[in-house]
Amino acid sequence: MPDKMPLRAMPNYNLFGLEDQSYESAKVVVLPVPYDSTVTYKAGTREGPQAIINASRNIELYSYEIGGDPSKVGIYTLQSMEPDMSSPENMVAGVKKEVGMILDDGKIPLVLGGEHTLTIGALQALKARNSDISIIHFDAHSDTRQELFGAKYMHATVISRAMELYPDILQLGVRSIDAEYASRLDRDRVMFIDDVKxxxxxxxxxxxxxxxKEKIYLTFDFDVLDPAEMPSVGTPEPNGMRFGDVLSIMKGIGSEKKLCGIDFVEFCPIPYLHAPDFLAAKLIYLTLGCFLSRGTPE
Ligand SMILES: [Mn+2]
Structure with missing residues (x-):
């Protein structure tokens, strides 16, 4: 760029606004998927990835909670996936393919949704490569319907599909559950919000x-948080978890478990309400720090 001209390059447009990104050296690869089509209440999670990325470019990269800069592990953001509106099955197949490519490159995929249905694609990709994994599921909803409105692949059935792949699923923060699942669930595998508190x-x-197990996949639906802190979700439920509690839990899990993949879903931004966008961005950032910054030099 010529010295005499007061021109400035556009700041980096990626998750956390990182400079000098390299796919080769990145440990985490972010796949934004701006997709919603099976929502049953408020649509708009397709706007989620962009709102989170926008906010994330303004957060402080040093974290006193982590005691370092989590971005140093290398976080590379891919271009957003093109939504395939032909069917949820086709969209899930697309996610499976791209997550599979990330896994084959030895990296940790971070799927940035978008609606929860996308998780199925990530888990299908993971299952084809590794079956010895536990799933940790943060959500206000159990998402355990076998079908809803005749659809097998949608946000309210995602955990039923996930259990077909990985029966070993631990659910946290649940406070909305269908009667059929409530009658047969394993109380050791479902931590209701009352249990959490x-x-x-x-x-x-x-x-x-x-x-x-030692290796985990983590799926995080933002509606597990209390709507007072996190109103920007498609299906809010009262009496949720708090940001600080989630962070403490992530620290605890992250100190011992190995993260194989992760998704953050169901974020549905509300125009002109910016605090939840920042909360979402910071939660993602600190969660990565909890799992990946162990022993990472400053
Ligand atoms: Mn939910």
Missing amino acids: RLGTDELVSRILSST
Whole structure:
């Protein structure tokens, strides 16, 4: 760029606004998927990835909570996936293909949704490569309907599909559940919000650690948070978890478990309400820090 001209390059447009990104050296590869088509209440999670990326470019990269800069592990953001509106099955197949490519390159995929249905594609890709994994599922909803409105692939059935791949799923923060699943669930595998609050973080973390395998996949639906803190979701449920509690839990899990893949879904931005966008961005950033910044030099 000529010295005499007061021109400036556009700041980097990627998750966390990182400079000098390299796919080769990145540990985490972010796949934004601006897709929603099976929502049953408020549409708009297709706007989620962009709102989170916009906010994320303004967060401080140093984190006192982590004691370092989590971005140093290398976080590479891919171009957003093109939504395939022909059917949820085709969209899921697309996610499976791209996540599979990320896994084959030895990297940790981070799927940035978009609606929860996308998780199925990520898990299909993972299952084809590794079956010895536990799933940790943060969500206000159990998402365990076998079908809804005749559809097998949609946001309210995602955990039923996931259980067909990985029966070992631990659910946290649930407070909305269908009667059929409520009648047959394993109480050791479902931590209702009351359990989460009654046990407290330390006890909860020790139960999570003892009941999951060394390798985990984490699926995080933003509606697990309390709507007072996180109103920007498609299907809000009262009486949720708080940001600080989630962070403590992530620290606890991240200190012992190996992350194989992760998704953050169901973020549905509300125009002119910016705080939730920042919360989402920071939660993603710190979660990566909890799992990946162990021993990472400053
Ligand atoms: Mn949910």
